[in-house]
Amino acid sequence: MSHSTYNKLWADSQMGLKSLLTEDNPAQPPRPEKDRVVFFQRLATLYVRYVQIFRQLEEAYDQVVHPQKRRVIRAVLDGVMGRVLELKNEMVEKEFSEYHYMDDVIQDLKLTPEDIEIPIPRYFLSERSALLRDRGKMLLGILKPMEDQEKLKSVGVRALNLEEAVKILQVSERARQGRLRSKFMKDIQRYEERQKRAKDLVLAKDTAALRIQKVWKGYVQRKKTQREREDEMIFLGMTMDLSHTKPSPITVRVKSNEARRRTKQEEYEEDYQKSIVVITKKLREVEAPDIRETMKEQIRQWFIECHDATGTFPDYPDEEDGGSGLIFAEKTPQQLMEELAAKEEGDTSKKPTDKEENKQGTKNKGKEMEEEEEAGLKMLPSAFLGDLEVGQKTFESVWQNRTESKNFSQRHEAELIKEQKRKEIELEVRVQVDELMRQELVNWKLAVDKDKSGKAKGGAKKKKGSKSGKKKKKDKDLTADRSTESLYEELVEKGLLKQAENVHLQDYVGDYSYLGTTLRQTDIEPMPSLSDVRQVVALYAVLPLGSQVVHEKAPLVKAILLAGPSGVGKKMLVHAICQETGANLFDLSPLNLTGKYPGKSGLAMMLHTVFKVARLMQPSVVWIGDAEKMFYKKVPKEEKELDPKRLKKDLPKMLKSIKGGDRILIVGTTQDPFNADLKSLCKMYDKIILIPRPDYASRYIMWKQLIKKNGGEVTASLDLSSLAKISDGYTQGHMVQVIRSILTEHHVRQLAKRPLTAAEFVAPLAKINPVFRDEEEAFKNWYAKTPLGRKRAKAASGIEGEEEPQVKGGKNAKKKGK
Template identity: 50%
Template sequence: MSEGAYQRLWDSSHVTLQELLDQEQPLLEPVPNRERERQSFQYRLSSLYLYYLGLLRRFDTLYDQMVQPQKRRLLRRLLDGVAGRVLELKDELVRADLSESPCLDHVLHDLKLTPADLEVPIPKYFQLEQSSILRERGLMLAEILSKMETLSPKESFPEMHRTNAIILLQSAERARQGRLRAAFMREIRREEERDQKMREDGRHKFSQDQAAITIQKVWRGYLQRKRTLQDRKTEMEFIGMLPSSTQGAPSGFNAVASLGDSVRRLLQVEKEEEYQLAVVKTQDTLKETEGPDLKEKMKEQIRQWFIECHALTGRFPDYPDESLGGSYMIFADKTPEQVKMELETQAQEGKKKDQEKTKEKENEKKEKKKKKGKEDKTKGGEADLTLKVMPSKFVPMINAGHEEYINLWKNRDDSMYPNPSFDPETLREEKRKEMEQEIRIQVDELMRQELKALHLAVDKEEARPLKVPKNKAGKKAGKKKKDKDLTFDRPADSLFKELVMFGFLKKSETVALKDYVGDCLYLGSTLNLAKKLPMPSLFDIRQNIALYGVLRLGSPDIHSMAPLIRSILLVGPPGMGKKMLVKAVCTETGANLFDLSPDNLQDKYPGKAGVQMLVHLVFKVARLFQPSVIWIGNAEKNFYKKVPKEEKEMDPKRIKKDLTKALRLLSPGDRVMLIGTSDRPQLAEMKGLCRTYERILLMPRPDYASRYVLWKHMLEAQVGQAAQSLDISALAMVSDGYTPGHIVQAIQSVLTERRLLQLSKRPLVASEFLGHLAKLEPVYREEEEALKDWYFKTPLGKKMMKLSKDQDAEETKPTKEKKKPK
């Protein structure tokens, strides 16, 4: 695509954005919390969420491929703003639907969208823009690990004498040659037997016509079978039952397209360097040409204000403080009287606000003493009776970017400058404003001194700068307890090295989030109508990880403004891919992986002081080298109800208190996330676990659709087109109850190197996988039901169950009322 095509895509995206911004205001109005109103409210939220997802996908493409540096800066703000709004809407959906995986299939159908539109796009700049940092960090980690390998004793292999080694090799080679000779002799013997049989029975002689007819029959039969197979294949491709045979052909086109994308990224770097040079040059020229005149003009304007104020009031004015804007008020088109009045009113308003706040606090204290219980009940009732969206932090940011686009870039004629290059006029205007701000601060300092001298010389008094009254209540509210730095005298590199050497900071495997394969839930709304709670699919789990983990950790701007999530707990049976998702978060965001699992803590940093030091070290290094993921495997062990005898020496609960304290100290902007994984959460104390982990994601065994997609994806990745002859639907039916880990194990055990070499002669059959599946232990329904029962005891699960009970009660009310008159 050309720059013009991307510009047209940008224009169309802003048309959609304007429509979405118009829909934001009605959502802020409260809605009665009744069944019908709740459904319409959820529908509006869901449609807005889906449209913003599509917009995020477009802005990601535009920011990744547009070359013009000034446009890319605006696109970056818009991309972060839309991503943050998606996160806010996801939280609102969870609050309205009381489920971590709201069912959006009916909204998709109404909006004529596909399940692919539900996919959360991960901005490409997460990895591209920090590639150099990741490379440096990887080299540092590799260097430390290599030093550790040299220090650790190498494994000693048993030595063998040279003669014995030669004898062993000779015997193996002679055995191989013997097997080949035996196979060759077997083939010769068969040929001899065949010849002898033909001599005994005699050869059947064909006439010339009979031989021709026989050859024609065989050849025509072969051609017809080939045509039939081809026709059947094209028909199946046409109806979508087989992947298109042209899928392999576009690989060349894909390679050309990816090459074009790479070329555009190189162009971005070149144009960015040109832009940075132009910025420096423009700043220098503006300072040389316009700076001195502007400085003198400002001084004259302020002096004129001094004189006019003295003529009106008989004394020189007080100079505005920097917190009030300094001399910015004077540079505006206002008379001295207006400026003076504004300063006085601002000071008076500040005093009034303080007085009003103190009065309000006194009144609140009196009312609380009188009506404590009643107020709590009414507040709870009001919260339950209304539904509304919380004010967004990202909508003003998106609005500002949209207005900047309309004022600067919409319907702009770029024929004067090459499209990918920067616009010097816009750059000059931007830098002129920055220069004015810098000069204004310098002039303020000079004119304050001049005004002080005038006060002493003419008014015989010292100047008193007008200051804004300080808000004491606000200061007290903003104060937070700071964590003591136990390692203030140590550099960050030494702390990093120590954690690597003790095995707490590990090198994460490269796993893409898209490799966690699964299909979405197509019948979620139908199950809701049938009063059955739908369970999340593998697709829903992947989406939640992308929203809660990847999007938040990937960008500091998004993390600082998005709803804060410090911790996630993944709950599901073994083999569901919980560790894989943790690695995927690290891969997609370039995060460090810290392992604080109870098994990894054994015999390390003993005692209370040791645990305190360990948690402090991990969280400090995690903050210094952001983004970071702190993983705790078997998270239930930290919150055991009763510690088993065999694990008492390990003391798995010793990290519990320090972990919760450290988590509370994480604030917006600290891109550090705790991710716990557990397959037996019933053993843990519910209160402590739910207090530590803010989001709990249940991972039930995969449904039929997810199993089908998983089998198909894994087999096509291993054997390609040979997987088309397999009955994947039967495999998906038979593997009910098995986890993705079990399916992967079965495929790996069947598709050995030897079996892959035999595929051309002996095609794969579905029955080959059954024996290996039978050896594995499936997840029984009782185990899954136990996990579900536990999940419904969590805070969100309780709300979900309460809502379903309330809905059932509302439905039974009208039937009872109808029966009464009879």
């Protein structure tokens, strides 16, 4: 597609964002909403519309080649991502559920489920490609010698004596002779059978011709009927034409064009950076002296005007207050001096009298009464709406009506660079001029005011010292004398830093939940689909880790727990998070720590090293497999030697040290959370995501894609609907296991003659135990005991907002009379 196409896409998204901002941030805040359903509907509508704009901006940012436009789009894109996360957080707080069903909203907006799929911005990886490439080479360079040593240890070549060698040769030779003898006997048997049939079947020519014609005509008619049936199904839209399954030439051309545009982006960006250096240097040489002299003249004029108006020279504004920037504001000298005097006297303001306090108290009471009257649900304050409004104004003032007829190639514009750099140079020159003019003001005061006072007042004020307070104790760096590369290598050698598997979030296949809202309206809590799981992981893990701006301002998620039966893809999601964001993968699973960094000092050193490398080489994911083992209620006898509760005290302390600027995420996975202390587990993980077994729609899609991925072909002889029905209760891991057992190399070669059928999958499935209803109900009951699950249960039972029952004799019981 052309430059104009993506420019139009950007303009459309900005227009949509403008109308959305007027609804999301109106001039007069709307009245609180008392109906929770109506309020959630409003939140869901805003969320869906922001996701649509997010998708448009992501595509525009990926393909627009103009370097200055890309910076504006990037700022708005990060703001929209952050707003989406804020709305998600607000929906969770209002609906008390991590999963939301918006089938009614997308139906009202005439959208499809694909339109609200959270996209993974491609710049997460493309803008760090060189760094990730170097890091991958470093990791492979460390892992390869380790793998070679393990192979040598495991192979262990042992010399054979003469008798053993002769015995092996004899066995091999006898097996070879047996195979040859069997082959000869089969050939002789087939030859004898053919001779016998030839003697028995001696038919007349007419009869033989009739039989051949009958067989041939039946074969031809069956083929014709099958072809007509396929054409009819294609015409009805029930199946896709085989010619459409392969990428068309137009699609291939579009993909190559997109790759070429990304190459142009790098070229134009490099050219843009060089131009900035050249233009800045030229502006400093040509315009900076004129700006300096103009500022001096204006400041001197201000000195004279102030002296004429007040009879004294003013005090020069401090650099902290903006320096001479205050002078050039649209204010009279008298107003400026009054502001400076008011600021000095601000600290000695009088305390309010008793009457004033009483008046203030009555006002506060009145406000409280108004707040009580206006009780209801309100939108939480946003940290991103201001950025979005700034981006919208920048688009309207600079780019919306800009004529670009002469910039066909969409390279940078020098005039915009000059405008931006002039402001920066003005600030630099202003600081220099302020130093000179402060001294000049001192000289003027000495010359003019000498007769009024013997001591001349200095123009420059002493800077206020910083408030003396207790300094925060800095954590001692246990590895201050070591480089990051050496720490990285040590963690790889110890097996704590691993290479993530090459899987992506889109590989976690699952269909959308189409009846979620309908079921909730009938007081039935639906189980989330795998598509919902994928969306939640993208929102809580991928987007914050991929963007530093989003991570700093969005609601902070430090740790998430993925809970579900074995085989539902928890480990795959951990690796997908690392692949989508280019994050390092640290494995602190209890079983992986056995025998590593022994003792209390070793544990402190291990955690310090892991989190130091994670911060220096962020984004990073700290994976804790079998997370329930860390919080065992009672450690099993067979695991006491492994010390699975080793990290129970120290890891939560490290979790508290993670701030908004640290793109570090702790991800725990568990298939047996029932044995853990629930209170400690929920304290550690602020987000708990329950992953169910796949539903019918997800199984139907998964069978199709997994068979193709493993070299199979889906034909009309394979009834996918029946296969999806009989595999109810089986997880993704079970499906992969069954497909690999069926699609052997020999079977794949025979698929042209013997296509797959649903009956072949029955026997391997029967050998595997599915996820039974009891296990699924156990997970549901366990999740209902988590903080969010309890809130959801209260809201469903209609006692939402009531206080928890007070424990007899507890702290709350003492406050009962108040």
